[in-house]
Amino acid sequence: LRLAAVVPAAGIGSRMQSELPKQYLKLHGRTILEHSVAALRQAQPQLPLVIALAEHDRYFSQTSLVGCGGIQTVPGGKERADSVLAALQQLDVASYDWVLVHDAARPLLHVTDLKKLVTQCQQAGCGGILAAPVRDTMKRGGPQIEQTVDRHRLWHALTPQLFPLLPLKQALTAALAEGVTITDEASAMEWAGHPVLLVEGRSDNIKVTRPEDLALAAFYLETQR
Numbered sequence: 001l002r003l004a005a006v007v008p009a010a011g012i013g014s015r016m017q018s019e020l021p022k023q024y025l026k027l028h029g030r031t032i033l034e035h036s037v038a039a040l041r042q043a044q045p046q047l048p049l050v051i052a053l054a055e056h057d058r059y060f061s062q063t064s065l066v067g068c069g070g071i072q073t074v075p076g077g078k079e080r081a082d083s084v085l086a087a088l089q090q091l092d093v094a095s096y097d098w099v100l101v102h103d104a105a106r107p108l109l110h111v112t113d114l115k116k117l118v119t120q121c122q123q124a125g126c127g128g129i130l131a132a133p134v135r136d137t138m139k140r141g142g143p144q145i146e147q148t149v150d151r152h153r154l155w156h157a158l159t160p161q162l163f164p165l166l167p168l169k170q171a172l173t174a175a176l177a178e179g180v181t182i183t184d185e186a187s188a189m190e191w192a193g194h195p196v197l198l199v200e201g202r203s204d205n206i207k208v209t210r211p212e213d214l215a216l217a218a219f220y221l222e223t224q225r
């Protein structure tokens with residue numbers, strides 16, 4: 001399996017309301033980005049990695065990732081999808097067949113989930129994403145309820161997401177050119193007509209998004225491993 005990985009880490013974390021971009025906030029002495037990268041490389045410590053950084057990032061150079069082998073950085077873009085595509089452009093289709101895309105803001109990825117995703121995608125011969133079943137009763141509407149949406153078969157899309165490199169590059173490029181709203185890699189692949197597998201992952205693989213997520217992430221870090 002000729003596998004590489006891309007980590008979008010070029011966001012500003014507006015919902016976190018912190019001066020420091022959230023991927024550089026620390027959990028147990030290490031930045032969230034360092035946790036996310038370590039989690040992604042658990043199964044394969046030398047996994048080649050491209051990290052997309054904000055144009056004027058002043059923090060990456062202070063992390064332990066600088067001296068690490070197999071890691072390159074690239075300037076990200078305006079939206080997450082632009083950052084992912086910029087990173088994918090660094091990966092040669094002659095060298096890699098598959099690529100994992102994993103948010104810098106998901107430090108709690110468990111190695112069992114990573115292996116499960118890779119195994120199931122290989123068996124199915126198509127791309128796939130980690131996902132968690134929706135728990136709450138789902139409503140559509142506002143301010144009045146229009147409809148209760150059947151929660152059965154509804155999922156939260158998580159990362160990592162795993163796809164064949166060339167089709168993903170092509171799908172993302174085309175979708176962005178067409179102005180399609182792309183919030184994860186799967187949405188670009190779906191739009192391009194590719195099958196995408198849902199692989200049930202752990203619900204503690206949270207994306208650190210709002211201030212209250214930090215305490216939860218710290219708690220999961222202590223209890224999970």
Ligand code: CTP
Nearest residue numbers: 008009010011012013014015078079083104105
């Ligand atoms: N990301 C990126 N490039 C962007 C926007 C987001 O690489 N232009 C990355 C973030 O750094 C993060 C991941 O995509 O690792 C998921 O995005 P999100 O959680 O939305 O992070 P932010 O966009 O930074 O946060 P917010 O939406 O609250 O501003």
Ligand code: MG
Nearest residue numbers: 011013014080
């Ligand atoms: Mg965002």
